[in-house]
Amino acid sequence: MSLVLPSELVVDRFLPTVRAMLATRLADRGMTQQEIAADLGVTQAAVSKYVSGEGGGDDRFRDDPETVATVDRIADGLSSGEMDGYDALAELLALVRSLEDRGPICALHEEEMPSLQGLGCDLCVRGLDPDVRAERDVLANVRTAARSLAGIPGMASAVPSVGTNVGMALPEARDETDVAAIPGRIYAIGRRIEIPANPEFGASKHVSTAVLAASTVDPEIRGAINIATDDGILEAARSRGMDPLEFDADYDDRGEHLRNRFEERGGVPRVAYHRGAFGIEPVTYVFARTAVDAAELVDELLETVSPS
Known part of the structure; x- marks a missing residue:
């Protein structure tokens, strides 16, 4: 042989x-x-x-x-x-x-x-740890979403001063180490989007908090992106049949506050926003099943609006 x-x-x-x-x-x-x-x-x-x-x-x-x-x-x-x-x-x-x-x-x-022949050989894929496969898939999804954001016309205007990030949680995520995001956040330099690094798990506390709050209420929602709050974007969401959820910017436990607001709504909205507070920039979160789905929704919302 x-x-x-x-x-x-x-x-x-x-x-x-x-x-x-x-x-x-x-x-x-x-x-x-x-x-x-x-x-x-x-x-x-x-x-x-x-x-x-x-x-x-x-x-x-x-x-x-x-x-x-x-x-x-x-x-x-x-x-x-x-x-x-x-x-x-x-x-x-x-x-x-x-x-x-x-x-x-x-x-x-x-x-x-x-x-x-005839053995149904799976030597090349046998023994692949399902957890490793899940982590790889999530990292690839966040990486693709970040690249997609960089190609969206007008995206630079939607990036808040603190930067944008895109995150996605593993199934049954427990804490921020189970959420992949871009280290250092995504920034706008002129009209260009700068992605400083490849995605990593535990790279973003803020987007992880939002993703974990969402996935706790609805396990199907594992992706999120933060952008600047803009009335035009919110109206674009409403015109597509979404009802953006407003939440408080000034709170001690953001994760608990978001979970409570989602539960009061009866589910996770596609768009949730706050108007800011002293020292806190207004931010909007876009939620979806995956990071790529969230990026696609951001693209849809920006098609008909030029963020101020």
Whole structure:
């Protein structure tokens, strides 16, 4: 029996195909071969072969819808500057994990090692701690939400002076260490959104307090974003059938106060706000099932309003 590791197939079959696909798409988006070579970590000569169609590859990956979608997403991100090498690597690693779970990599592995056929082999995914998977998914969700916020027109005007943050809790979260957010918060520099770091658990006390209060009342609500309170945004929410909840800015236990207000309302509102107090800037929270869902709602609210 030949002993073949799945990682060998990733290096020998998957990676050359994806590099060729990326090179072609980046060239189509106007990048030079030198720029493409720098992004892909290969020589310019290799890029020339990829672009000319001489780079080979495996049609099993080239025709796989998930691979195509991921490559297109990376190509768009790299060519526009919205994605860096870390982002691209995260996307590719997630794709590899997916393709190893009864996907094309798994199928190739069974071809190379026929003794695996018919066994329903799950060696590549067996034993993955569910808690680790949940943490990874939450971090990825917050990271995607933060990138989405940076691309929203007018978002810079909606960032309060204290900064914006986006958070998401793990299922059955107990304290702020179970909530992922952006360390140092998200700030507006001119018309640009600055995301200082990748998300971490326990990175934000304020957004964690709001998320935990919401998830305690409704476990389905695990994402939240804080933005500046603005009458136009509140009216945009009302026009979409939402009833923003006002709460007090000046209180000793913010988490308890929010939980009480949510319970009085009979559930967690999509939008909750306060008008500020002495030394406290007016802030609005947008709640949703996930951080990405919350970012999408912020985008919807800002479509029809220019925050003051």
